[in-house]
Amino acid sequence: MARVAETGRYELELDGSTINQKNYNTSTCVFAGWLEDHVIGVQDTAPTSNIARPAPFSLILGADLQPGLYKLRLWATCTLTVPNLHVSVALLEKAPSDLNLRPVTGADLVHKQR
Secondary structure: OEEEOOOEEEEEEEEEEEEEOOOOEEOOEEEEEEEOOEEEEEEEEOOEEOOOOOEEEEEEEEEEEOOEEEOEEEEEEEOOOOOOEEEEEEEEEEOOOOOOOEEOOHHHEOOOOO
8 A cells, every 4th residue: 555645746657777688678668557446557668779788768657646545556567578688677756745756665655464
């Protein structure tokens, strides 16, 4: 569950990169999110590079929220189109009063047993 402390627009961002040591780097990465079983967005990208260096990508979802607890589900994947393709990602968020994106912490989420 996501803990929301203030009214306004919240953003979730998946920052990542893919890299392959064989000088070929192509994949498709997808980021999807649901709040209270309603889709807040689906984004995809195809980071590509034809040399052995990271191919960065950023995918952003957002919603206008009121204070409270929300059931949050996030899903992210990257297709591995070539052997030894490495993917690294970081999940970031921005609350209405934040000036910049910041890493999601345990204080932002509440785990609830079913």
